[in-house]
Amino acid sequence: MTDLITIRRPDDWHLHLRDGDVLATVLPYTSGSFGRAMVMPNLQPPVATVEAARAYRARILAAVPAGDRFMPLMTAYLCDHTPPDELRRGHEEGVFSAVKLYPSGATTHSEFGVTDMAKVAPALECMQAIGMPLLLHGESTDPAVDVFDREAVFLERTLQPLLRDFPALKVVLEHITTEEAAQVVRSDHSGRLGATITPQHLLFNRNAIFTQGIRPHFYCLPILKRERHRLALIQVATSGDARFFLGTDSAPHARALKESACGCAGIFNAPTALAAYATVFDQAGALDRLEAFASLNGPRFYGLSPNEDTLTLLRAPQAVPDNVALPGGAAIHPFLGGSTVPWQVRPARPAAPH
Numbered sequence: 001m002t003d004l005i006t007i008r009r010p011d012d013w014h015l016h017l018r019d020g021d022v023l024a025t026v027l028p029y030t031s032g033s034f035g036r037a038m039v040m041p042n043l044q045p046p047v048a049t050v051e052a053a054r055a056y057r058a059r060i061l062a063a064v065p066a067g068d069r070f071m072p073l074m075t076a077y078l079c080d081h082t083p084p085d086e087l088r089r090g091h092e093e094g095v096f097s098a099v100k101l102y103p104s105g106a107t108t109h110s111e112f113g114v115t116d117m118a119k120v121a122p123a124l125e126c127m128q129a130i131g132m133p134l135l136l137h138g139e140s141t142d143p144a145v146d147v148f149d150r151e152a153v154f155l156e157r158t159l160q161p162l163l164r165d166f167p168a169l170k171v172v173l174e175h176i177t178t179e180e181a182a183q184v185v186r187s188d189h190s191g192r193l194g195a196t197i198t199p200q201h202l203l204f205n206r207n208a209i210f211t212q213g214i215r216p217h218f219y220c221l222p223i224l225k226r227e228r229h230r231l232a233l234i235q236v237a238t239s240g241d242a243r244f245f246l247g248t249d250s251a252p253h254a255r256a257l258k259e260s261a262c263g264c265a266g267i268f269n270a271p272t273a274l275a276a277y278a279t280v281f282d283q284a285g286a287l288d289r290l291e292a293f294a295s296l297n298g299p300r301f302y303g304l305s306p307n308e309d310t311l312t313l314l315r316a317p318q319a320v321p322d323n324v325a326l327p328g329g330a331a332i333h334p335f336l337g338g339s340t341v342p343w344q345v346r347p348a349r350p351a352a353p354h
């Protein structure tokens with residue numbers, strides 16, 4: 001049995017870091033283990049201009065703990081009227097690594113997102129021409145669509161026409177949750193379509209949200225799906241297929257905002273994501289493929305080199321705290337908080353000082 005596994009340092013290709021005190025609190029959990037992260041732009045107001053992204057990147061870099069080597073990769077929040085030249089300039093100047101498309105109303109802070117794909121055709125033309133990737137929150141916002149079907153409907157109504165109309169556009173289907181999404185990505189052989197997968201969608205099915213009561217800390221978007229989908233995600237993630245790579249979608253919300261009559265969507269998994277992925281790969285008998293998923297496939301898709309240094313995971317029980325404290329007395333509940341997970345990152349990062 002493998003008890004110690006050393007892989008190239010992983011990257012997180014889908015991450016929410018927020019800003020201010022929350023940024024300072026959550027960032028060390030990522031920067032201690034990951035070399036790079038694709039940082040989501042859904043702040044309020046959204047990160048939609050080159051100048052906003054440059055300033056946000058500077059705030060992130062200023063919050064990286066001494067001794068961590070971490071590179072945030074910035075994304076542009078796509079609005080109906082984003083000028084293509086803003087994207088082009090941000091890309092040329094090395095500020096924007098990619099563009100994030102939220103269908104308007106699909107999720108947290110998506111109200112400035114895209115209301116109609118026709119409106120962003122000029123931006124997509126430009127991105128296709130300059131090789132700038134599009135990152136998709138792939139859920140239909142049609143209120144008539146069942147919440148558990150939103151991803152599958154998006155694939156048919158939005159993704160397929162997009163892939164047809166922009167045949168050279170690089171696209172990442174973020175946080176895939178269904179067998180249908182896995183199949184769409186697998187059936188593309190052009191090399192321009194990839195997908196990220198979160199730890200929660202690999203470890204849990206939708207029953208987790210309703211076990212002996214309602215469990216708001218299992219609520220994220222896209223919502224957890226039924227078991228057959230989870231099994232399909234495990235299959236593609238652990239297969240070594242280069243089109244699938246690690247993206248945690250770690251999305252911190254203060255505990256009180258989740259434990260509420262109208263709780264926020266998002267799971268703060270940065271502290272336990274790697275232990276969770278290792279658990280999944282171990283259970284699938286595929287620990288030897290963890291490095292491809294976590295550290296190689298993502299850089300390859302984005303045309304970057306893998307990280308030079310390494311990260312070691314140890315099979316040893318890790319008690320996960322129930323809370324991560326925020327300045328001022330609030331707290332965030334981490335994914336798997338209050339339980340013991342079978343893997344840990346070595347050396348363990350000391351708890352953030354607060």
Ligand code: DOR
Nearest residue numbers: 107108220221251265266
């Ligand atoms: O659960 C989610 N939380 N899904 C998203 O798409 C956004 C994220 C957030 O920013 O909280």
Ligand code: ZN
Nearest residue numbers: 016040249251
């Ligand atoms: Zn996200």
